[in-house]
Structure formats: C-alpha cells, structure tokens
Amino acid sequence: MDLVYVSGHKNPDTDSICAAISYSYLLNATHKYGQAVPVRLGEVSRETEYVLKRFNAHTPQLLKSVKQKVEDLDYDQVTLFSKELTLRTAWSLMCQMNLKSAPVLDDHSHLLGLLSSTNIIEGYMEDWDKDILKNAHTPIENVVDTLDAKIVYLNPELRTIKGSLHITGMNSQEVIDHVNEHDVIITGGDRTEGIREMLKKKVDLIILTNSLHLEESVLEECKNAGVSVVTTAFTTFKTSQQIIQAVPVEYVMQKGDLTCFSTDDTVDYLKEVMSETRYHSYPVIDLNDQVVGTISRFQVITGDHKKMILVDHNERGQAVEGIEEAEILEVVDHHRVADFQTVGPLQFRAEPLGCTCTIIAKMYKEQGVEIPKNVAGLMLGAIISDTLLFRSPTCTKTDKEIALELAKIAGVDAEEFGLAMFKAGTSLVGKSIEEIYNQDYKAFNIGDAKVGIAQVNTMDIDGFAPLKAEMLEYMENLCVENGFDTAVLLLTDVINATSEVFVAGSHPEYVENAFNVQLVEHEANLPGVISRKKQVVPAITRAINA
Template structure:
C-alpha cells in the first residue's frame, strides 16, 4: 500500500497528553510519536506532563521501552531561543580583530569574555563610537588621544608587519605607548619629542635614516617603519643592541596611525556593562518586555558562575516560538500542560468533547466518540498501512483497556473492541493479562498522599460561569476513601482556595465491581443538587458509573446549568 505523503514540520514538535496524565494519555502520545517517526518525521518528541504515574512506569518497564521525557511545563525559556554559537570575543583580543569580526559576522553587538569565559561586557559599534567621540587630551587613551595601551605582538598583527630585530618574550606584555609621527625636520621633531613624551614612545617614520638613528639615542621601545622602506643594517644592529623593536609594514603613516588605535585590547574599550544578562532558565514571558524595551540588540546568557553560554538577539523575543505542540486525549488549554497557551497547536487527537479555542491557522483534528485515544492512534497506524511494533502495540492496548476499564465502561464502542483484538495479536498478550498486572500496582489511596490522589488524573473545566475540577482514581478498596475522607476534603478545599475554583470532585472507581463513589468539596448548592444517593459521611454512591467523561461530567454540567451561581 502506498504511504500517505509525509508532513514535514519546520520546527521541533512535542506531543503531550493532559496534565495529571493517565495511562491512555501517556501511551497515545508515545505511540503517536512512534508513528510520526515511522512516517519520516524525526523532529517529534513525546512528553509526559509532570511525574510519570506508577502504572505508566510499570507498562514501559514491562515492554522494555524508555519512558518519555517528563516536563512540568512548556513555557519558553531563554535556553529555547538563545544561540549557543553566537559570535563573541575575548577581552585580550585586539579591537582591530574584534571590529573585523563584527563586520564579518554581521551581528549588531558581541559579548566579551575574560580568559575564564566569564562575561565582562558587550562590544558594539555604538560603544566604539563613544570612544571616538571622546576627544580627550593628547595624552589621553581615547581613540583620538596620543597614548595607546597595547603590546608589540598586537601592533605587529594589526599592522601586518615584520620584525627586523627579532622577537622577545616581553613582546606580549601590555604597555602604554605615546605615538609620534616623524613628519617634521629632525631638529624640530627632537624638540617636540622632548616636550611631549610621557610614556614609552612609539615612533612612526618612513624612509628617513637620520631620524632612525636619532630616535635610537632615546629610551624608546618601538620604531615603526612605514611603506616597507629600507632600513640600514647599522640601524637594525643598534636597535637590537638597545633592545628596541623595529617593525616594518607596507602601510603608510596615516593607515598606521588609524590601526594603532585599534591595536588596543577589547577590554580597553568602553564596553557596555549595563546590558541585561539572562539565565538559560529564565522564562521568556517574564523577561520579554524588559528585552523589547531595552536599547540593546543582543543579550548575553550566562550560567550560575557568570560564564557566557550563549546570547539572544532582541528579534528572538518577538519571533514565533521555536517549537509546536500536538495534543492527545484533550483539546482544552486549561487541561493541557502549563505553558500550552504560548505554543501553537498544530494537531489534536482526542475522544472528548471539543472545547478548544479557535486557532490562528487550520490544524489537523482527529476525533471520534470512542472509549480511548489509543483506539484513535491505533486506527491512524492502520490508515497509514503500518503495523505498530510489538512493544508499541502493547502500550496502545494498555491505554485502551485502562480507559475503557477492560471494555466495561459505557464509553466502550465496537471500534474499541476491534482495535483491542488487533493489538492483542500484534503484542502477543491479552488485555486481561495486562489489566491483571496493572491492578497489582499499589492502591493509590493506600500509598499516595491526598494531594497525589487528587492530582493524579485531574481535569479542570469552565462551564456555565463555574470553574471546577474533576479527578478520578481507580481503587479496589473503596473503604479507603472513607478512612481518608477528612484528609482529602482538607486538601480539596485548599485547592479551591488557591486556584479560585467553585468546587472540586474526586471520583473513586472500582473497575472490578463496576461501581464508583464521589467525594465533592465546594459550592453547597451544587452538592445539594446532585441526583446521587449519599452515605452518612457525605460521600455519594454512584452504582454502575465508571466514566468521568460520559457519565459524571454530563450530570455535573446539567447541574451547573440548572443552579445559577451565587456571588
């Protein structure tokens, strides 16, 4: 059979189930990612919101598969938009080389680091212009002053010069030179030198042998010969004897003067040290306004030791997110992993009611009234003419039997049973065998904290002006619910207060006996209007009710529609 055309994604894609995920949610995300990979879409990754549930961990261990990555949220962080290869320079690099790197890379600014990689400041054309406009005095070390802080090695490199007197270990030492150009008569230049010299002089001269010899009588350190002019051997010998470096360059005097100012190390420039510095863990939503309001174009990213690990261009804060989302087993943002509201959703595979907000662009939406999202994902394999691996078939079967309570839930359809039989053949196991293994996993009410029980499989809703949550756990011993009633109610009321809910309900289902019980906290009018029998401790009996989606939620929605919310 010819495979359907591959839909290539232009950015990484995460596949996620709802927060507080159940087995169906996790397995459908994992299996859908495997299908995408089989179709040639390699940049697709399944994730598990929060902590991997015990039953899901057992399933992955049983089929010897690596569980999906667990994430608490998908909020964009600086690490998601930063460039780890963003051009930067070291503080000891010459300004000449730094400016050339700025030009060659085309970046608006570059972070500067010290020898240990720690961020020191940012170099930009604006900061260089500030130096150029800082006229200063003749003795000043601004880009227009006479003095330069450089080394002979830097000067040699910037001038592309040759050393006529050899090299010494001290050539790399940073020192301050007063720069003079021998463009006047020898006598006048001699007097000028006497009056203006404060630091070691660096003399720039062309083809003037009389100047060569005369300046060597002074305590100079550097003689620069321009235009590749010849230098008499006696001059070289005297300079060598007096430990004066002679550099000869093809540049003319004007070029030498300009380049000498850029032979200074980057650390001598007026670096911008007020640029906001971000951590890779910073949430983009929390620093976006600061970045967009700043005058800087590039923001360094440093680790906890202050070492530069990347940079973020300002344009990245207004660019589309670097990844997209595929949702399985839910479609409402309020039920999704935190941060979902910031990420574009490109596809949904779900078997619940449609409650998602309109999307900006058309998306692929696969939905049907079946008992499990794994049923839909398995059907997508069949539609593509592919068979899942034995292991993936096992995952899909686990998701199917847990969501349909081994086909006992009223949400179960003929399609679920047919897909289940197909998956049993591929996986080499039966749903009953897998359910038996899953039921051996520790009782949630026996081993988990009350908050863990409430949040294990919880979904939030907003309907008829009410904000509420419905949680569900499977438990063979319903008596444990009554023993822990007060503890559970205390934490349920705490959630109501913290999250601004009107009420929260916990449906505890015994899949073996086909019954459930309901504990609810919050809005008293809603509790009074529920059409269920109540035990003396306030816990409702729900005989024959197994499905939150198909049996409990419709009843709750009917009650919220019939009971107006009071302020």
C-alpha cells in the same frame, strides 16, 4: 528537521501517555511530519509506569511549556570577539559580515561586553591623547599586527604598552625634555643620535616608518638596552593614524549593565525588554552562560511557533502551558469538545469511544501500518485503563474488539494483564495526599461554577480511611487556591463496580443533588458509578444547571 510534539493532558493517565507514544510512532512511520516526539505534562502514575515497563517503553520527556523561547528563534550565530582583538581587525570583520554589533568574550568565553560600530566611531571622535595605548593596556602583538610591521628585535619582557606615544622630529634636547621611561617612539628619518638619546631614556619600543632599518651597531645598542624595534612600510603620518587601531576592543566596547537574553527566556519577555530599549541587537547566552549569538527585533517578529498535536484532550485548561502560542496541527480525542479554538485549520478526529488509543489503533489499520508488539501492548493497557477492564459504561463494542486484537499482537491475556495492571496501579501505599488526588485530576468549568474532579482506581477503598481527614483538608485548600466551588474525589473499585465519593468546598449539594445521596462526614457511596466522563460530570452538570 521540524519537531512536532504529541501531547496528552495535564496529570496524565495511561491513555494520555500511551496515546502520545503510539500516535508518534504512527506519524513517524508514515513520515507525515518532520519528527513526532511524544511528551508528557506531568509525572506518570504507577499504573502507567507498570505498562511502560511491561512493554519496554521509555517514559516520554516532560514538556513544561510551549511558550516561544529564544532557543526557538532563528537568532544570528555571529562571530564572537576576544577582548584582545584590535579595533582594526574588529572593524574589518564587522564590515565583511555586515554586523552592527558583536559580543566580546572574556578568557572563560563568558560575555564581557558588546562592541558596536557606534562604539568604534564614537571612539575616534574622542579626544584620545598620547597615553591611549598605555591606558588600553595594548599588547605589543596588536601594534605589530595593526602596522603590518616586521620585528627587528623584541624584548621578551615587553608584553603591553606602558608608556606614552611620541613622533620624533625634534632635537636631542627636546627628546630629553619630553620622552620618559617605557615610552613608544615613532621615527621616520635617519635619527641615529636621537635614537641613542632615547635609549638613555629607557623607552620600550621604537617604530621605524617607511621601511627604515637601523645600522648594525645601533641595533646592537638597542638590544643591549632592552629596547624593542619594529619597522613598517607605512609613512610616519599613516603610522600615527593607524596605531590607534591597535587598541583592544575591550577599551571601547560597552560593558556593565548589558542587556542580554538567555536561550530559556520567553519571547514575551524579549518583547517587553526590547520595547524599553533601543539597541539594534542583543547578545544571547545559553544556560551555561556561554555566548551563542545575537538577536534582533526582526527575528522576534518572524519566529516560528512550536507545533503540537493533542491526544486525549482538547480543553485549554488541560493542555500544556502556552498552548495559545503553539500551532496545533491535529487533535485525536474521545471527549466532549470544550473551550477549543485555533488560529488556523487543523485535522480534528473525535469519536464516541471509550479510549483515545482505540481511535489510534483504527488509524493504524486505515493507513496500513503494522502495529509493533510493544505498541500494541501500550494501547491495550490504555484501553483497559479507560474502560476499567471493559466494565465502564463508556466501553463500546469497538473498544473491546480492538483491545482483544491488540492483546493477541502483544502476546498477553487481556483479563490477566488488566488485573495485574490495576493491582500495580491502585495501591495507595507510600503515596502522599497530593499524589493521590493529582493522579487523575481534571478541572471543569460548568456554567458559572468551577469544579475539580479527581478519580483514583483502587482495590483497597477501606485502606483509605486513615487518610480521609488529611485529604479533605487538602481539597478544601485546593478550592480556596483555585476558586473552586467544589472539589470531588472518587475512589473507584472497578472490579466491584462501585465508587466512594469525598466532597469538599462551599457547594457539596452539587454532588448530593447529582446522585440523590446524603453526604455523611463529606462522604457517600455511589454503587454502579465508575465513569467520571459518562456518569459523574454529566450528573454534576445537570445538578448545577438545574
């Protein structure tokens, strides 16, 4: 099922969070997309937290980026090979599944190496000698499996091949000259005397070809000597060929300096690494270092982008990181249209209302969807927050009418609920300077100027005095780090309809000219100014462009 993320802006306010939740509910109720999931782009404010708790709503999950990652791609869920797997079995599986390569795991299911068809082919071209099984620490089970052999007698202490490989077609004297302790003997004829000589040399394993069997007396001698015996239907020639395939894949695989990707890696990083390497496919590991598959260049090219719906914003600077890589399906907003462009067409709904949730409430009505009690409470909180309890100049008749309808559905008194919400949300006690400024902060590009404007609704402006010096220092640093000409902080008292403005940066005259005030120690009172969108941003824009 396709996920569609419904997201408000960075430094989310109550409208941003509640709009994401309420619109997601509407989309899911109408089955418009696969599954709409509300997300947030930052920590919620105390005001928003109060609203969520009041109406038993969960805080949306945090979305840090929508840049394409490996986890978003349709990578191959391939068969994973154990390091003990024989070359014969590995080659058979790779042919059956049309694999060019496969990850090899250690005993803890972590990536140990990468086996490719090239590794196997190059392995056969190498000058492998009689010690290949010993050097590869080949398990006895691998030999039995590869030769389709039957066990006649197996010494329980024989776990891996520890000696050299011989094909007997020689007399006893030659055996004495060439065979050593722990060696492996392939024999294809009635060589009883030769076998007895091998027992004296303390070989580990005798392989009988052409389905030969030992006399009972000779077999008893083998058991007494602790020499294992197996028999195979293969000819001596085929046995000598096939036994090399008993080597475990660990011996021929590529290991060390492996190029692999995490499910959390971005597609940009994949493309960069792939442009510098020439492998057909690459192992993919999850955040627990467990191998989950492989990925190829083709899958990177054909990967789907994350799907987004933006609410309460449309500016790129206020959107989630990587928004340029996402597929934007819709925008529902009540702000100006700024630096906004998309790759394809979309549904864009913007109305000159005081709150995004007002628009969403209208959409519920238009689509005939009943508004649940808790969703009504969330949208009510958003409208009261954005319109400052209907006192903001951005508040329209429609906002108030819909808010009162929502209050009735939610079973609350709008005025009482609003005052309780502001009281819970505007307390500055226990908050850091950074938390205060970023509670509701937005950056604006106005002409050639960059301006950061934060607004904090509080009923205790006087209580901010001890924090003023530290706040101005923080704002100055903000200007330097972000290249702002001016940083502004508005402390707004919604009940008394007034704001105290604090200004930092190299161009304080933007604010002085905008409101015809004189800043005293970086501060001025702005009676009647309570809306950043309708009063502050337009005034500063005119002052900058004048």
